[in-house]
Structures are given as C-alpha cells and as structure tokens.
Amino acid sequence: MCTMTLNLKKIRSEFPILERKLPNGKQLVYFDNAATSQKPKCVISAMSNYYEQYNSNAHRANHTLADEATTALETARENIANFFGTSPDQLIYTSGATEAINLVAFSWARQNLSKDDIVVLTEMEHHADIVPWQQLSKEIGIEVRYVPIDTETFSLDMEAFSVAVSGASLVCVVHTSNVLGVRNPIEQIIQLSHSSGAKVLLDCAQGAPHEKILFDEMNADFVAISAHKMAGPTGIGCLLVKKEIMDHMSPFMTGGSMIRTVTIEGSTFQEGHAMFETGTPRIAEAIGWGAAVEWLDKFDMHDVHSHVQNLASWTASEMRKIPGIRIYGNPENKQGSGAVSFLHETIQSLDLALFLDEGGFAVRTGHHCAQPLMDALNVPSTNRISFWIYNTMEEAEMFVEYLKYVVERFS
Ligand SMILES: Cc1ncc(COP(=O)(O)O)c(C=O)c1O
Numbered sequence: 001m002c003t004m005t006l007n008l009k010k011i012r013s014e015f016p017i018l019e020r021k022l023p024n025g026k027q028l029v030y031f032d033n034a035a036t037s038q039k040p041k042c043v044i045s046a047m048s049n050y051y052e053q054y055n056s057n058a059h060r061a062n063h064t065l066a067d068e069a070t071t072a073l074e075t076a077r078e079n080i081a082n083f084f085g086t087s088p089d090q091l092i093y094t095s096g097a098t099e100a101i102n103l104v105a106f107s108w109a110r111q112n113l114s115k116d117d118i119v120v121l122t123e124m125e126h127h128a129d130i131v132p133w134q135q136l137s138k139e140i141g142i143e144v145r146y147v148p149i150d151t152e153t154f155s156l157d158m159e160a161f162s163v164a165v166s167g168a169s170l171v172c173v174v175h176t177s178n179v180l181g182v183r184n185p186i187e188q189i190i191q192l193s194h195s196s197g198a199k200v201l202l203d204c205a206q207g208a209p210h211e212k213i214l215f216d217e218m219n220a221d222f223v224a225i226s227a228h229k230m231a232g233p234t235g236i237g238c239l240l241v242k243k244e245i246m247d248h249m250s251p252f253m254t255g256g257s258m259i260r261t262v263t264i265e266g267s268t269f270q271e272g273h274a275m276f277e278t279g280t281p282r283i284a285e286a287i288g289w290g291a292a293v294e295w296l297d298k299f300d301m302h303d304v305h306s307h308v309q310n311l312a313s314w315t316a317s318e319m320r321k322i323p324g325i326r327i328y329g330n331p332e333n334k335q336g337s338g339a340v341s342f343l344h345e346t347i348q349s350l351d352l353a354l355f356l357d358e359g360g361f362a363v364r365t366g367h368h369c370a371q372p373l374m375d376a377l378n379v380p381s382t383n384r385i386s387f388w389i390y391n392t393m394e395e396a397e398m399f400v401e402y403l404k405y406v407v408e409r410f411s
Contacts, residue, residue: 005303012390014040014295026360029395034178034206034339034386035364036228039292043231046291047284058283059257073283076290083293084225084240085214092239092246092273093282097205098128100224100239101172103276104201105132107249108222108241109170115141118168120198122147122156122184123376124177127369129203129224133172149376154180154329161189168198175207179368179382180329181312181339183207190220199245205229205237209388210308210337212301215240227285232292236285239276246272253278304389308338311387311396316340318400322407328382338387341368346411349381355410356383359402 012018015038020028030038050072056065058073074088081088094100113119119133123146137144145164148157156173165171171193176183186202193200201222204213209230215223223240227233241249251258251269258278260268269275296304309331316331324345331340344352353365364384367374374380385399 006299006307006389008390008392012392014042015390016041016044018390022357022360024358024360026358029361029398031385031387031391031395031399032362032364033209033388033391034229034337034384036234037209037231037388038390039233039288040231040295042295043233043288043291047233047288050284050287055284058281069283072287072290073281076286079290080238080286080293081240083297084208084223085212086216086240089272090215090240090243090246092241092276093286094224094237094239095235095282096228096237097126097203097224097226100222100237101128101201101203102132103239103252104222104224104241105136107252107276108245109136109142110140111250112248113140113142113169116143117170118143118145120145120147120161120164120168120171120173120193122161122173123149124156124180124182124184124370124373125172125174126178126203126205127371128205129172129174129201130372146372149373151376151378154182156182156184158185158188162192165192165196165198168193168196170201171198172201172203174203174205175213176204176210176337177329177370177373178206178339179341179370179373179384181331181337181341181386182329182333183211183335183337186218186220190218194219206337206339210301210305221245227289227292230292231296232289233285236282236289243272249276251278252276255279257281299389307389308387308391309334309336311391311393312336312338312340314393315385315387315396315400319403322400322404324407324411325403328377328379338391339384340386341382341384343379343382344407344411347407349383351410352383352406355406356402359406361385361399361402 017038054065054068056069058070077088081091147161190200199221202220203224205226208225226237255278312331319325328341349365356363366381
C-alpha cells in the first residue's frame, strides 16, 4: 500500500477535530469527506486572526485595518488562482460550487443562449448542475440533454455523449461523481465538446480535493470549485472562467461593490471579477481558503490521490466479501476518488447509518443531491463513506470489522 509519502501522524495532529470522542464515548472516525472536509489549525487560526486583529471591510475605507483586509482578500485570490494554475483575473469568488454554476446559468447562459440552444448534462450530475439548467429551460426554452451512465461499469456512456454533443452550445459535466467516486474522462469531453463548438463547464467540487485542477492547462471554459471540501471554510468557492468569456457575461446580483457609478438615472458597472462580487466580500472565508491552499500545496496531489484511492480500493474490496453488501461505483479503479457508495440488501440505509454512527463512524446516507443518478441505479439512496488526506488504514480496517459485526448481528 503506497501511503507512506504522507506523514499521517503529522497531518492528523493538524486537525483538532479528529481527536473528538462522540457522546457515547466512541472515537470519531470521519468518513464524510465528500460532504465536507475537516479544517486544519492553520485555516482556523488564519480566520480567527483576521477577526481578532484586522476585521474590517475590504475595498472601502482608507484606514490601516481596511487596507490589511483588502490586501489579505486579494492575496488570497492570487494564491488560490495560482493553486488552480490560472491568473486572479479569471477567478470570481462565489459562495461555493452551487453559486458558481448558477452564475454561469444567470450571467453567461441567459445572455448567450436562446430557445433551442442545447445544454448537455449527464445522469451523474449533482442537483447543483441540473436544476439551474432545468430552470433556464423553463424560462427561455433551451433543450437539456442527459448523457446516461452504464450501470454495469458505473461510467459515462461516451458513445451517447458523442451523439448528444452534436449541435450543443454548452456541456456541463461533473469532474468526479460525489456518489460513485468515478472520475469522468474530462480531457476527452473537453476535446469532443470544443470540436463540436460547445463550451464546457466542469463541476470540480469533488475533483479539486483529489487532483490538481490546472484551469489554463485543462482548457475548460468554466470550472466550479468549492472550498469546504478541500480544507477550506464553508461559504466560499469560485468560478474560474476564461477572461474572454467573462467579458460576455452580465451582472448576476447587483448593488454595492460591483458598480462604478450610480446616479438617479442609472448605474455603470465594474469590469472583470469585480462585476460579479456584490456587497461585502467573503473576507474571512477567502483568507481561510487562502490558508487552506497554502497548506494543501505542501503535498503532491498525486500522493493525496493515491493515498485516498488506496484506502477506498482496499475498503471496497473487503466490503465486497461481506454478505449482502453491494457497492455502487468502481472504487478499485486507480482514477477514482475516495468515495465508496454501498447498500446492504436487507438493512435499510438509514438504519445502517445509525448503527455505524453508534460505532463512531460518520457516514453519509441519502440521495446525495443526485436523484437522477439514484433513479438510474434504481435505488432511493445509498450509504457513502468518503476518505481524505488524514484518514488511515487503521480506520478503514476498523470500519470493515464494524460493518461485518453490524451485518452479522442485524441482517
Ligand atoms: C459534485 C458536487 N457538485 C456540487 C456540489 C455543491 O457544492 P457547494 O456545497 O460548494 O455548493 C457538491 C457538494 O456536495 C458536489 O459534491
């Protein structure tokens, strides 16, 4: 098992929450990383240092604290953009991946698409990448096409994709499925989409914690990212967007900060990312995310990926030996993320989650905001464990042993 390149003892010591005992005295084993990751001390202290030492509004006043807040906000933008292999002028701060996708729907698609334009989605999209397009379809009549998944291999049907992309204006695809852990062939998707004349929006909420997302190099047109799944705080994320495309976007929310002038007769707007960042910025959150990428940058993302994938692969192969357990996805695939979705044939998923919680294991249960995928898999929900950088083989072993015990006792 190739997990030695990460010093797990040191990494874990940076996450105070991992010491936590649950009210029943059990040691917490946090396996809900695809929902949100835990935060290292450096992120927590960067945010509290801002509140304790230079809390102030940014881009407004001319006093020392305001200068410090503005500098910290913009330095974080530079560091985050740099982490994603692009320039700060191509990064719009949002509240997360959901807002980033809605921003594309409101500010780009409403201006540049009209009735009968085609938007291609997949059956494995998160609701954040489905509902905005359904709404747009209701409003302006775009056609939404869904690429199916192959329910044997749990991968996208790329033959169907090649057909669906023909005549499309926009292709919106999840980089890595939050349910299946499957990493889609995004290089091929970008190439096929561009050669058909379609722009590409990638939902990298799950990809960014596992893989180095290099925006300029990957050549997608829009990338949505969430900070809270990659050691950063909740309430912030970004849309990465090519500058020449940003120039063809119009305002999303309007009000303070995004304007240049306002008179009784009307208003003029800022240019670039400032046009889309309305009201008081997410200053503490940006500072926290800046600290998170600085922390994550100390590691080679290939090491992070292989650690997480090894844990998922080993755990899934052991789980397959437990009678009645069925795994949805292919966690043994080297490209996959650390998510393992599963069900037991007789124990209800909610009951299973409660039994696992009793044992100290924080596991996600439900439709994972991916109901069309649940329909394709013909299940109402799944249980999902998802690993990240600080999880250990010992935790995985404990989980497998505990799951065996629960299944033996309750099935
Ligand atoms: C694949 C995917 N897309 C989008 C989102 C929404 O991200 P956010 O919480 O940043 O809005 C999630 C969150 O679970 C996700 O897993």
